[in-house]
Amino acid sequence: MDPAPGKNHFELFGFPVKFDIDTDELAARYRELQRRVHPDKFASGSDQERRLSLQMTALVNEGFQTLKDPVRRGRYLLNLRGVDLDGETDTAMDPAFLMEQMELREELEGVRESDNPPKRLADLANRIERRMQDKIDEFRRAFADDVPEGTGKARNAVREMQFLEKMRREIDNLEEELI
Amino acid sequence: MALFQISEPGQTPAPQERRYAVGIDLGTTNSLVACVRSGVAETLPDEHGRHLLPSVVRYRADGGPVVGHAAIAVAHEDPLNTIASVKRLMGRGVEDVRRLGQSLPYEFSSGDSAMPRIRTVAGDRSPVAVSAEILKALKTRAAQSLGVEIGDAVITVPAYFDDAQRQATKDAARLAGLNVLRLLSEPTAAAVAYGLDKNPQGVYAIYDLGGGTFDISLLRLNRGVFEVMATAGDSALGGDDMDHAIAEWIMREAGVQDDADHRQMRRLLRDARLAKEALTGAERASLHVDLGDVKSWQGELTRDELNALIDPLIDRTLPPCxxxxxxxGIRAGEVDGVVLVGGATRIPRVREKVSQFFGREPLADIDPDKVVAIGAALQADxxxxxxxxxxxxxxDVIPLSLGLEIMGGMVEKIIPRNTTIPVAKAQDFTTFKDGQTALLVHVLQGERELVTDCRSLARFELRGIPPMAAGAARIRVGFQIDADGLLSVSARELTTGVESSVTVKPSYGLTDNEIEQMLRDSIAHAREDEESRKLREQQVDADxxxxxxxxxxxxDGALLNVKERAEIDRGIEGLKAARGGDDAARIKQAIKxxxxxxxxxxxxxxxxxxxxxxxxxKLEEFSATGSKPAS
Structure with a gap:
């Protein structure tokens, strides 16, 4: 049985369905929900209760992870608007953005051989973060326009964010190797 | 607001009855059991007043196994039948054990099962069965101390334990007749022990260097909520390795050949440990080593020499930190406190290096050997x-990423490490051949990209997929990790709604059948009746x-209407009636x-x-009254 039938993540946490979210308030509500549904509260409960509590807590965790992170939140909002980024066949992207990505990637590949890898890596990470912030702003503006054109722009912004996120992960991996 | 409870004559309403549940620290070198009595959590001693139970089991040709000090006392005379540090073997495969082989003095039987078995005079024993003996000894101790039979326990595991190791621990508990309320990670237990006493807020590092495992965890404590931020470690590093390093030093100094036999190795390890412990307080320790054949060696180990021997081992704890x-995403300076856990943190050099790394003196006011068991007991209560x-x-979080094998021997991550548990994720698969009715799924745990570098958790086959064109079937495989960090898998074909049968074959664990068989064997040994065990199990479940x-x-009775309430009341009455009889099947039906x-x-x-x-x-943010359950 579905423990929260038909509720989306925003509804589960009692927020309006929109991009901007008070993350402190989100974290507070997350903890409060956890206090109520966590399996520890049902350790001596019936099988039914333990099973439901497990499902519910997994859902609360998933919701929190999705809403907390701007990229995942953006994807999720598009999903709610009927845009499934995984199932898309049209994956054309802005050539200027792709060019920039190739440059960033080349730079990442050059880090290891550079004079000061940790510093170069940190600089690169900062640039990625700034670009990410630009894309988040772009998404916010585009998504607020609930018209096909706005949705299309928002979709592009999320795709680009995913590229940046992949770079972020690769930077993380390299950082780990350098430790 | 509580509803009044009306109890039948002769029946005590359960919630007012004091119940005991224990916390168990199942350690590599020593194990402990603790319980909350009169509001205070304390470890329970044996009849000689000893709190630590050495995690050592000796099997004998006739009679049951001997556990703890009695097993240690004769360990050097009967090394092959005396199993120590079995925790290192939990959830491990034959290959892992071969790699550890150098430092393990046992003989393993090479069966075709992936799980290693230790050859003893009493037969081949799996690590799970050996751990179960330790748990039984602790269970007996608790029953003697508390005067009641103990059924429920919180058992601690290193935060870094993977699924196979956690499952093995839970299986051992089941064999010992214990219901596991929760598998709790050791550092979290330590934080509970400290946190409840002092109620701190901030970020804490728990540095846990035990006999055989190292864990480092960062926890955020905030108004009663303990959140694991990150965890790392090494499940094969600890005080035992230091003993080996010292023993090898003694061998070099004393000119002993490398091929010291098992018995001699035991004696050397014991002497090494005693020297290490002496050097916690003293600057130098003298050694008298019995080399057998009336030969002996005398020497001295200084603290500086000890430090040189163990520094490489301590240094291995720093990269995980x-x-x-x-x-x-924080710096060492932002850590508000460091808690020391595990006997090896008594070593001055360890404390020195930890202080240096975090830039502050670590906390150690609770006995580092007992702190985990105490935290587990508080949680159990x-x-x-x-x-x-x-x-x-x-x-809590999962310590290692969970992934699936994809084309080319690569691993695709499904749930990244440090994800808060419980967690559920679904992944869709499709068929790649026309009419394909089965699909092989391989689940792995680890951070690396290649299948061969990760740990295989389970392989299973999805069967009964309706024959369709290639790529037309959509099979959704659901992965669920529960609050104990244990994985379960389910699968469904989406276009037809057919539930696919999933047979998960644990790569290193015991199957349910094997556990059932072991339970039967142990009962045969204790000359107990199978039927009465089943009845007792059902009665416990019913209660x-x-x-x-x-x-x-x-x-929450108010959430029900009269009709619904009546149905539940009937169910309770029916179960109580069945519970009073001695028909296990009838009780089972009434439970259902x-x-x-x-x-x-x-x-x-x-x-x-x-x-x-x-x-x-919204009304009262985080105030105590605002979040109390309405009981």
């Missing part, structure tokens, strides 16, 4: 329901369910009936809890 800081208003909540439903009714009757009630309670969480929150 760096990694957790990085994972949590809450889970058993003795403190219903308790605000504490532990949010548990009755109590759970009654306390749910007391708290009552469980079914409470389905809607359970869902409604969960829903009400969610509403309360958000409402209470």
């Amino acid at each position: 760096k990694r957790v800081l990085r994972d949590a 809450i889970l058993i329901g003795n403190k219903r208003d308790e605000e504490m909540l532990l949010l 548990r369910l009755i109590e759970a439903v009654e306390s749910a009714l007391a708290a 009936t009552l469980d079914g009757a409470t389905q809607t009630f359970a869902a409604r309670r969960m829903d009400a809890n969610i509403r309360r969480a958000l409402t209470g929150h």
